[in-house]
Ligand code: GN1
């Protein structure tokens with residue numbers, strides 16, 4: 001606690017420390033809600049083993065939050081402060097601070113009277129989460145992708161993720177390859193699905209935009225009272241990307257009947273009203289800026305993103321659980337199995353998704 005207080009004191013205008021509460025849930029960074037005499041702040045320790053270029057990462061977040069603020073200004077939107085995160089600079093005017101143990105820390109102002117959509121969100125919340133992510137893409141439509149640093153190169157690059165899995169199998173560092181032959185085969189047989197988006201990009205059929213890249217429904221804050229979408233949070237992976245990534249992640253997280261790490265895949269189903277609400281919300285937020293081809297591409301997004309996650313969880317399992325935080329033995333394998341089952345369900349539902357999207 002004393003350490004947190006000392007770190008918080010490196011930032012401007014944060015008042016005197018009163019209390020700190022850990023916010024659990026993320027797989028990568030560590031987060032605390034800090035109560036001070038000047039209000040509440042979110043303090044985060046950035047995992048710099050995952051995000052090696054913290055300068056680039058923080059420059060991205062500064063650019064993105066400032067661009068949204070400028071856009072809201074030009075649109076004359078009121079209540080702008082609740083629609084975009086505010087990064088607090090250090091006393092030295094820097095976007096993040098260092099601690100003596102080598103940690104990298106940043107602070108956001110906490111958005112009061114807000115909540116995130118629950119684990120199994122209601123349709124109204126899902127619509128708002130979709131609206132939040134759709135607007136995010138639309139508000140950043142004028143920012144050229146090459147102004148952002150690719151903080152994790154090839155983050156949602158299907159062929160690169162598949163190659164990493166095949167490599168992890170070959171190296172078999174944790175001696176687990178023998179346990180996961182069936183799962184690896186389920187990924188490998190879907191090579192065309194993993195290759196499709198990159199091919200469309202290379203052929204110029206889909207444009208590179210600024211996308212969020214971790215568009216789970218819980219990463220949009222909602223107003224506590226009205227339930228309306230406020231700011232999009234967790235901006236670490238905002239990078240150049242395809243819009244289908246964000247739409248895909250949104251459905252992957254809000255339309256599944258089970259938690260991401262639930263190994264009981266027999267019971268897994270898709271929630272039709274959540275899919276409908278997410279699609280409606282996303283299109284009403286982003287629809288205006290999407291090309292016809294982009295709109296069509298969205299239907300493949302949920303299966304693609306579930307498969308990307310299955311591939312990543314499986315790779316981490318094979319490498320001995322070095323990337324994602326795990327809470328039990330086999331946790332990454334449970335996650336991979338869950339996401340593979342979800343991939344299959346979204347594949348079966350492809351025609352339904354296409355018609356939902358007006359195709
Ligand atoms: C990680 O830490 P968290 O939960 O926000 C991961 C995402 C995954 C997600 C799966 C930088 O995000 O890509 O979708 O876990 N973030 C990174 O729950 O790898």
Ligand code: MG
Pocket residue numbers: 214234236
């Ligand atoms: Mg995240």
